[in-house]
Amino acid sequence: MNDQNPVIEITGLVRRYGKVEAVNGLNLTVQPGCCYGFFGRNGAGKTTTIKCLLNLLRPTAGDARIFGLDPRRHEVAVKSRIAYVPDTVAF
Numbered sequence: 717m718n719d720q721n722p723v724i725e726i727t728g729l730v731r732r733y734g735k736v737e738a739v740n741g742l743n744l745t746v747q748p749g750c751c752y753g754f755f756g757r758n759g760a761g762k763t764t765t766i767k768c769l770l771n772l773l774r775p776t777a778g779d780a781r782i783f784g785l786d787p788r789r790h791e792v793a794v795k796s797r798i799a800y801v802p803d804t805v806a807f
Contacts, residue, residue, distance in 0.1 A: 721784040723748050724769065729778035731764050738764040742778070763802070770800055 724746040731739040739761040746752050754762040767773040769780050771787040771794070780787060782794045 721748075722746055722781070723750075723783060725781040725784075726765070726769075727779045729765065729768060729780060730776045731761070731768060731773060732776045739768070739775075766800060770795065770798070 722745045726742055726744040729739050729742040756762055768775045769782060769787060771791045783797060785794050787794045
């Protein structure tokens with residue numbers, strides 16, 4: 717990654733659970749040095765989006781990149797650079 721690449725780049729992200737669309741065509745770019753927060757009501761797709769970025773869920777459509785890497789193809793490299801702490805942990 718160089719300093720010109722976005723840290724997060726999401727284009728056209730869609731995630732469906734059956735007929736329910738949890739995320740519908742999300743586009744988001746986060747540049748290095750910027751801080752963003754995800755706000756929204758329950759069921760708005762915040763956790764689903766993060767799980768798609770971490771390759772914990774597969775998007776129905778669209779593309780995501782973390783540090784210029786595809787989380788599906790470079791899962792170890794992506795996860796070695798980020799952390800995710802859910803509000804509840806289920807084992």
